[in-house]
Amino acid sequence: MSVEPSAAFPVAIVGVGNMGAGMARRLLGLGWPVQVCDLDAAKMQSLASFGAQAHELPAQASINSVVVIVAVVDAAQTELVLFGEHGIAHVMANGQTVALCPTLSPQDVEGFARRLASMGLRMIDAPMSGGPQRALYGTMSLMVACEEAVFLRHAGLLATLSSQVFRISERVGDGARTKLVNNLAAGINLVGAAEVLAMARAMGLDLATTQRVIEQSSGHSWIGSDRMRRAIDGDFAPRAHMTLLEKDTRLAVDAAQAAGFEGPLGTTARQVFAAASASGLAGQDDGALLKWLSRGA
Known part of the structure; x- marks a missing residue:
């Protein structure tokens, strides 16, 4: 309407x-x-x-x-x-x-x-x-x-x-349920976007070039582009604190379990945000996942 x-x-x-x-x-x-x-x-x-x-x-x-x-x-x-x-x-x-x-x-x-x-x-x-x-x-x-x-x-x-x-x-309550579904999708996509760029870094690829390829190809996601562009430049000033998606993925997984559903990716995304926050990145932008996942590269 x-x-x-x-x-x-x-x-x-x-x-x-x-x-x-x-x-x-x-x-x-x-x-x-x-x-x-x-x-x-x-x-x-x-x-x-x-x-x-x-x-x-x-x-x-x-x-x-x-x-x-x-x-x-x-x-x-x-x-x-x-x-x-x-x-x-x-x-x-x-x-x-x-x-x-x-x-x-x-x-x-x-x-x-x-x-x-x-x-x-x-x-x-x-x-x-x-x-x-x-x-x-x-x-x-x-x-x-x-x-x-x-x-x-x-x-x-x-x-x-x-x-x-x-x-x-x-x-x-259905607004909240819909938002948690959306935010779990955002969290899963962001973990994936950070993981593949950390992988690219470990392989010796140029991250900016890799990101441009992703944005014009099947791996593109809005949140991945928004966060990873800044992360590649080393800009971790918080537009959305790491703790927000930590909270939201936790709430989403809890809501899924309350409905009797458990998927393969939501719990993993929740664990990644919780671990990144606990490592000292809680106050940084959630795009700092790239930094956290690249720590051994």
Whole structure:
């Protein structure tokens, strides 16, 4: 279903890291009133220069907002933002909506939805994918699961944020399940891309040339190209920390096992990210897998 972006109304974004900041700048550039909250004051100040209103506490940002977008990292942070001492659920009015964008387990998403519903609040299960540049330009993917009435009410906002809104189902948690399937594919592809370039290095091949061949041949993957181009240049500044795919592959394998499925590659990818993080690369870009896999070459 094609939905046009809607007229602007106040939106809060809690967690303005790479993706949250991209969404905030997207909305601000189109004239939407945006409240932001983050533990990092510098990130909020940067967005204030584009017109955002900055708040120290999640509850402050949510009071006058129609929709609160939660874009933090994990379930523990989401718990604090929603239900902590200064959580948004304590001050939001009956009928307001929370859009939950982190990569979480389906069980956590379902639990958050039940608790919000008991307080009269609606929830959109809306994990995102695509990176900060695509968030900024509104071309990222959103995997949306929620009641039809909630979706229709906020379809315009979702269309403003993303030209790739995938309506997954009405069952909250299915957005999370879809995101984990996608992220496990990304993790498997990235491990493969790093492994073959480490292999090329061990064979004495020029990595840039090898990468160009892969990108025009059957071995190409988007995440492999995105990460390996930087890794070949020795650029490991974190656009996506190693720990994120460590978390996401772990959650994906757990979700698969809960569904009674076990494949040959997911567990291996999870183990690779965990080992690379434990080796001291946790704070680096996940493209640093190339460095880790090349350590004996």
